[in-house]
Amino acid sequence: xxxxxxxxxxxxxxxxxxxxxxxxxxxxxxxxxxxxxxxxxxxxxxxxxxxxxxxxxxxxxxxxxxxxxxxxxxxxxxxxxxxxxxxxxxxxxxxxxxxxxxxxxxxxxxxxxxxxxxxxxxxxxxxxxxxxxxxxxxxxxxxxxxxxxxxxxxxxxxxxxxxxxxxxxxxxxxxxxxxxxxxxxxxxxxxxxxxxxxxxxxxxxxxxxxxxxxxxxxxxxxxxxxxxxxxxxxxxxxxxxxxxxxxxxxxxxxxxxxxxxxxxxxxxxxxxxxxxxxxxxxxxxxxxxxxxxxxxxxxxxxxxxxxxxxxxxxxxxxxxxxxxxxxxxxxxxxxxxxxxxxxxxxxxxxxxxxxxxxxxxxxxxxxxxxxxxxxxxxxxxxxxxxxxxxxxxxxxxxxxxxxxxxxxxxxxxxxxxxxxxxxxxxxxxxxxxxxxxxxxxxxxxxxxxxxxxxxxxxxxxxxxxxxx
Numbered sequence: 001x002x003x004x005x006x007x008x009x010x011x012x013x014x015x016x017x018x019x020x021x022x023x024x025x026x027x028x029x030x031x032x033x034x035x036x037x038x039x040x041x042x043x044x045x046x047x048x049x050x051x052x053x054x055x056x057x058x059x060x061x062x063x064x065x066x067x068x069x070x071x072x073x074x075x076x077x078x079x080x081x082x083x084x085x086x087x088x089x090x091x092x093x094x095x096x097x098x099x100x101x102x103x104x105x106x107x108x109x110x111x112x113x114x115x116x117x118x119x120x121x122x123x124x125x126x127x128x129x130x131x132x133x134x135x136x137x138x139x140x141x142x143x144x145x146x147x148x149x150x151x152x153x154x155x156x157x158x159x160x161x162x163x164x165x166x167x168x169x170x171x172x173x174x175x176x177x178x179x180x181x182x183x184x185x186x187x188x189x190x191x192x193x194x195x196x197x198x199x200x201x202x203x204x205x206x207x208x209x210x211x212x213x214x215x216x217x218x219x220x221x222x223x224x225x226x227x228x229x230x231x232x233x234x235x236x237x238x239x240x241x242x243x244x245x246x247x248x249x250x251x252x253x254x255x256x257x258x259x260x261x262x263x264x265x266x267x268x269x270x271x272x273x274x275x276x277x278x279x280x281x282x283x284x285x286x287x288x289x290x291x292x293x294x295x296x297x298x299x300x301x302x303x304x305x306x307x308x309x310x311x312x313x314x315x316x317x318x319x320x321x322x323x324x325x326x327x328x329x330x331x332x333x334x335x336x337x338x339x340x341x342x343x344x345x346x347x348x349x350x351x352x353x354x355x356x357x358x359x360x361x362x363x364x365x366x367x368x369x370x371x372x373x374x375x376x377x378x379x380x381x382x383x384x385x386x387x388x389x390x391x392x393x394x395x396x397x398x399x400x401x402x403x404x405x406x407x408x409x410x411x412x413x414x415x416x417x418x419x420x421x422x423x424x425x426x427x428x429x430x431x432x433x434x435x436x437x438x439x440x441x442x443x444x445x446x447x448x449x450x451x452x453x454x455x456x457x458x459x460x461x462x463x464x465x466x467x468x
Contacts, residue, residue, distance in 0.1 A: 001245040002306040004165070005238070007137045010310070012161040014225065014234025015084075017241030019092055019166065021221030026092075028214045030062055030100035033206030035107040036339060037199040042111055048189035053196050054104050055184055062097040069093040087155060091166040098173045105180045108187065110259060118259075125176045132168035137161060205344035209335075212351030216358045216381050217328070220366070220374035223359075227366045240371035243314035246303055247321025250292050254329035257285060261333065275399045282333045286406050287458055289326040290413045294454065296322055298420050298447040301440070317375040319417075324375070327382035334389040337397035346392045354385040409458070416454055420447045 004013050034054050041050045069076065069090060077086040109118050140147050140157055150156055157164055224240060225233035261281070296303065297319050304312050331350075338346045358381040365373025393399065424446045 001242055003133065003137070005242055005308055005311055008161045008165075010238045011231045011234040013241070014236075014238040015088075015162040016165050017237050018221050018225055018234070019088065019162065021218035023092055023096055024218045025211065025214045026096045027099055027103070028210040029207070030065060030096055031058060031103050031210075032061075032200075033203030033210055034058055034104060034199065036206050037203035038104060038107050039111060040202060040339070041195065041199060046189070048187045049192050049195065050199075051104075051108055051187050052189045053192050053199065054107075055101070055188075056191050057196055057199075058104050059101050062100045066093055066097050085160070085163070087153075087160075088163050088166065091163060091170055095166060095170050095173055098170065098177050102173065102177050102180065105177075105183050108183055109180070115260075121176055121180065124179070125172050128175055129168055129172040132171055133165065136164040136168055202344065205348040206339075208348035209344065209351045212348075212355040213328075215355045216351075216378065216385075219355075219358055220362055220371075220378065223362050224366060224371060224374060227363070228370070236371055239311050239314040240317065240374065242307060242311045243317050244321055244375075246296065246306075247318045247325060249296055250289065250322045250325035251328075253288065253292055254325055254332070257329060258332055278333075278336055278399050279401045282330065282401050283406060284462075285329060285333055286326070287409060287462070289329060290409060291451070291454070293319075293322045293326065294413060294416060294420070294451050297417060298451065299444075301443075314371065316372055320372075320375040320379050324378045324382050327379070327386050331382060331385050331389055334386065334393055334401075337393045337399050341397065343396060346396065350385050350388045350392070353388060354381045357381045357384055405461075412457065413454065416450045420450050424450075 004016070008016070034057065038050060038054045073086045073090055076089050077084055106118065106121075109121075136149070136157060140149060153163075153167075155163055221237060221241065224237045227233070228236050300315060300318065304315065335347055338344050358377055361377035361380060362374055365377055367373075369376070390403075424443055425440075427442070
């Protein structure tokens, strides 16, 4: 993101932000809940047969999706019109298809507990992606005259930066797919049609959960340009998208947690049925999430070094996005009860309610408040979904969580946040102490102290007795 906003036109970065909103939703549709279904059936059925059935199904539907896009490419470009060329739509579709196929192979790697291999593959993907972005957006524009890449593709880079960002993504994803194909070969066995039907039956509500969940996260990226309109809509989305990326520092934590938690709870529940561990997991997840919230919101002066002046004005959405992402992670953690009991329909109900709230509030708030309204809509959506999950979980599951302690920690962090962001700056206005970068030394010192207070309290409440 810091690289994009310094090399790309705001409108082009807005197009990229919107395209990734579509990609996220399409990827959920093309995987149709089979990652979770794979974890569910791999424990009780023949592992290789489950994997073969899943990878065959997803590969087939991905190829059909690509053929559909190729056949109707011009019509789709006309439908989307603003900012979307046929080449851009085709590249987006290639990314979705390749990532959908890779997702089930990565699910196998996760299930087998190969976290080091998983991490190395992702690092290779990121390295290729960064290298190609630098090559396309920085190195080629430095050259004089027409270059080989532009001649081959037929699109000038400076006028089609969004396309080259997606091209870099596709190449990086395709390289990883080639590397992990050996995981398919090593576990390929007979295709089981009856098992496929059972997996579809189990995963269909999860597909609804996935679609609605991704709509809740991404629909604002789609609606902002459409509601505001014109290039200004994409500029507003660019500002929102850049600041949303900073808030997604929380999502990096929640995503890594999700990748490990889902295969863990399917294995743990079937082997030990130790329901008390889920309460502890949620509590510690919230504690780490609250710590990230304080860290990001307290040190925005430092984090803003990655932004440029025209993007900093969007900082107002960052605390809202942080809380939304934390609530999203809490909701995912609570979802264990309906996944292990095969009552996934309740996840679908919750997701549908959340999507209705998100879309409705975006339509109402964006015309009035712009991208701030989009952030508020997401916050309200995830808050309601957490409440619904708690309500239905208490009715249909025996898992009980320590909500009293979680609420106390949340209240403590709220007080620390108010003190650090309002009272401390007020005191600092009478004692101006800044360093060479313009950061307030008093603000920085006091906020570090407040975070240490939080950590000390958590240590004595959660860990001291266990250590002794």
